[in-house]
Amino acid sequence: MAARDARDGRGGRSKGFKVAGLALAGALLLGFAAAGWAYWHLNGNINSVDIEGALGDDRPARPATVPSASPVPTGALNILVLGSDSRSGEENRELGGGDSGGARSDTAMVVHLDAGRTAATVVSIPRDTLVDRPSCPLESGDSTREASNAMFNTAYELGGPVCAVKTVESFTGVRMDHYIEIDFSGFAKLVDALGGVTVTTDVDIDDDKSHLHLAAGTHHLDGTEALGLARTRYGLAGGSDLARIELQQNLVKALLEQIATTDLLTDPPRLYQVADAVTGSLTTDTGLDSLGELTGLGRSLGGLAADDVRTVTLPVDPAPWDPNRVVAREPEARDLWESLR
Template sequence: MIGDDEDRRTGRRPALLKAAGLTLVGILVLGIGTAGWAYWHLNSNIKSVDINSALGDDRPAKASPSPSASASAAAPLPTEAVNILVLGSDSRSGTENQALGGGSSTGARSDTAMVVHIDAGRTTATVVSIPRDTLVTRPSCPLSDGGSTAVSYGAMFNSAYSVGGPVCAVKTVESITGVRMDHYMEIDFSGFAKLVNALGGVTVTTDEDIDDADSHLTLKAGTHHLNGKQALALARTRHGIGDGSDLGRIGLQQKLVKALLEQISSTNLLTSPTELYSVADAITGSLTTDTGLDSLTELMSLGESLKGLSADDVKTVTMPVVTAPSNANRVVAKEPAASELWESLR
């Protein structure tokens, strides 16, 4: 997620670590009514981008089926791992996004990216956060008008989305990781807040006091049950947390990811069709995916494959980084640790 435009280290833009991918599939596991208008409305909510066609074959190889993945005849488990790039967007479209901090200018930016790796068999998952201020070589990306962006050396990671949208974000992640992104998901300010509200809030424990004028959040250290607006503010908080950088904020946001998953698993939405529909509408209404996940049928299929995955099975990590030699306000991948991490996800 995006905050102010300043590039100083202690004022880095807040990055909303959305739990979009895992929260979405966790909810869909609980079931979505597929009859009549409700199905049509939820299905038509979903926006998509044809990333596969845009990028063609110049990409990392897809994961190979695992010969050791077990399966039963009645309910075969997937035999290959899947990687999903999940972005949080500060879209300026609509008054709701503007009121929640999207600003008044046009367009959208994304300062948060996480690679969600789900293993073959769908029994564990790893969520890797990529700091927005990581300096990378941004590859040439195709544009919708038939042109392309120029290669940029030493570019901030989050600039990929700004110059080339989801397609360039995916290509940049694949370029720096060597890992194929099988799917893409993006959710905006209002969608995140609506999701938390639809779930009845989320309970998070903070280790230190928070008093951030920019995110408009004041909390004492301890356990708090937050509504959607408060949860969004927590995800955007940077001042007064650690050194005020992306790295400290990412740790706080990863707590929020876990808390959302726990809230989903403890909420029996099947007992209330109204609440179930509200959650599904909140997600799909603010969701953009690749064309491989742009229907309820496809989302539910992915969700069904994850029905045995709990919050305890999800590991959250941050790509290893060190301060950039050229700029104390930026970071670069720490090697060989970063490459070893990405290798483990291939």
């Protein structure tokens, strides 16, 4: 039964993730190598949120760190990565983001980098997971209300990145060292800048909501089509979010393969296009809101190969009182989060 099995698999048999980290670093370093205006443009693209200042000390403890002589960061790291279903901006509306009534985190992954940055675990959190949502501070000075058995993605909808991070830390007990958010239009632009992405689907996809219609087989998708694949849900296994997560994980691997086969470092125009797409689509915490900080993260992934990346889905069961929602399956979920501390 799909809802009862955590999907657990290795990345493709290539050096895709390693090359992706190096390519990201190269793309961001372009700002230093090119004219000054390029640096300031790319650096100015990045939006940030002061999550550290908003949440203060009421958070899980940071793990102990071991001093290292390495010129790049090597400590263990947990990063909350969200794909936002933005409800504002003309481009996002055209891609299915809807009107300007709010925003949701339709894709959520906790990326754990082991100490030494030679292995990683990517945990996908189903958006329909029911959690106890804590009270979160708002920019207005007010706070959101606590809620029991709330859908996970309502945290972002009500309180933005700060509440998304606090909610994840609350139900996992794992501190998020960084936050990265990519929006609809930014993801599509990134795929287009890379020349598209090739994916294989085992089933036909016919989803009017994501505007995607594909026969089973191998397809080379442009940015809009790749975004549709990431959002596809209602054409899969009765609208299962778990089936969509599996598609998203396969799409990420395919995108890494595309980066690995695209020689960005010898193609400055495309390199700049990718760098512009990456930085222009991001919202980060203040610890990653500059080219230098993002470049450092990319360089630290230089020793990480695809075979060292494990992708899993949070173990869940259907909620006893609502078959359309899921709850974390214990003790498997607790053991998974414990392994990331």
